[in-house]
Amino acid sequence: MENKSSLFLIGFSGSGKSSVGKKLAKVLNYTFIDTDRIIEKKTGKSIDEIITQNGEIEFRKIESNVLSEIDFSKKNIVATGGGLPTIDENLKIMKKEGSIIWLEASVDSIFERLFSSNEIRPLLGSNIKKDKIIKLFNIRLSVYNIAETKIDTNKKELNQIVKEITKIYGQ
Numbered sequence: 001m002e003n004k005s006s007l008f009l010i011g012f013s014g015s016g017k018s019s020v021g022k023k024l025a026k027v028l029n030y031t032f033i034d035t036d037r038i039i040e041k042k043t044g045k046s047i048d049e050i051i052t053q054n055g056e057i058e059f060r061k062i063e064s065n066v067l068s069e070i071d072f073s074k075k076n077i078v079a080t081g082g083g084l085p086t087i088d089e090n091l092k093i094m095k096k097e098g099s100i101i102w103l104e105a106s107v108d109s110i111f112e113r114l115f116s117s118n119e120i121r122p123l124l125g126s127n128i129k130k131d132k133i134i135k136l137f138n139i140r141l142s143v144y145n146i147a148e149t150k151i152d153t154n155k156k157e158l159n160q161i162v163k164e165i166t167k168i169y170g171q
């Protein structure tokens, strides 16, 4: 497989992009970037505050800016927000600068993880319901399917997922 500079982790909220990304960056000695955390640092607001106060469209603009400002002369592992690949411009950048990996998780495991998470996902609401996840999940599926690699994360330990990715992309 061609070894492009950066690896982009995409997938629904709760699919493990941040935890897999952090570990993967350590193992591969890449720079770890979490777009949501950069947005929060840049704006001084939580993702929830940005979306509820300024709306999703404004959030997507900030998100696209953050993606475009990444230093792609470095090898990065980029944990993206769940909706980042829904914007064409973002997809173009990711395809140009690296490889896209979809961390695939079932609605059941997403529900389990989000239910026990402290982070508010404003598009899903503070009271996480399975039917809301299913609705957004189905809309997002065709976008996530553009990934060059799909990793099934269901019932797998973090180390196993990282191992599978390094097997494909590690030198």
Ligand code: S3P
Binding pocket: 011, 012, 013, 014, 036, 047, 080, 081, 082, 083, 084, 120, 121, 122, 123
């Ligand atoms: C979003 C997912 C969130 C965050 C924002 C919007 C989405 O990131 O970017 O709440 O549109 O699915 P995670 O995928 O890390 O939860």
